[in-house]
Amino acid sequence: MDVHRIKVACSGCNLRELCLPMGLNPDEMDKLDHLVSTRKRIKRGDALFSAGDSFTSLYAVRSGFFKTRVTSPDGRDQVTGFQMAGEIIGLDGIVNDRHSCDAVALEDAEVCVMPFDEVEALSREFTTLQHHVHRIMSREIVRDHSVMLLLGSMRAEERLAAFLLNLVQRLQARGFSPSEFNLRMTREEIGSYLGMKLETVSRTFSKFVDDGVIEVKQRYVHIKDTEALRRIVNPQTCG
Known part of the structure; x- marks a missing residue:
């Protein structure tokens, strides 16, 4: 050091x-x-x-x-x-x-x-x-x-969506892109933080890709539909 x-x-x-x-x-x-x-x-x-x-x-x-x-x-x-x-x-x-x-x-x-x-x-x-x-x-x-x-009340999809939204918000405050970034942490580290197994993290990332919400290439992430992530975290209640 x-x-x-x-x-x-x-x-x-x-x-x-x-x-x-x-x-x-x-x-x-x-x-x-x-x-x-x-x-x-x-x-x-x-x-x-x-x-x-x-x-x-x-x-x-x-x-x-x-x-x-x-x-x-x-x-x-x-x-x-x-x-x-x-x-x-x-x-x-x-x-x-x-x-x-x-x-x-x-x-x-x-x-x-x-x-x-x-x-x-x-x-x-x-x-x-x-x-x-x-x-x-x-x-x-x-x-x-x-x-x-x-950790206490959210499903796997909600946890990962909230994590991605928080990460991109903090990066944007530092002048970075509001929708594209490279993950510095591994999926295993994300799972440890969010209380999710590695396979659950990978499966949830894949679901977001299949749904057209994000694009992922190794550690590169492009959020294609920010509003969709927000809806996952805060689903609209029926009136």
Whole structure:
């Protein structure tokens, strides 16, 4: 893992609107630039941090994709989320000062390191940052609730449709196509996240293709009918 101790100017980063609060004055922006002074590069398959590691920092994903996972007592891995550029990883470590999951790069990636003690100190100094950190935490709670809904009450087709819609929405917010993307994760990883067997994931992808909803070529996905995916997730009730 290469560690580059170089100046990272948040003020000039094209992801600042995604991972930093809006409305900071120049002095506050300069202090944030000083806070985020280190980047880490993580090769595909390597862990940014692992369960049990001491918690010291939050990480803003600058490029690449990650998955977070936990391991059950009998050795089975459970994927708990996928993170992309502009999102924050590491919040799991706040409660016990140790990370409770692994964060593994799904492709070569780069993160900005934000030492948490410095984040806390700056948050006390200007409330805009404090509010932003609280929003990030709240977003993680809401995301956890959404996953619980996926796992608890949705059929396989609804789970995969909701997953694809969420993924393309997040990619679109980063300037990517609203209908075409490459999956960074395997179907097995998608199944682990959605609580579905590998064959069920593959069968559901095939059904979407047969129904003309999506086009799939290996990891390339083209959503041909976004409204059809939305109808799968939220079917119209008869009046």
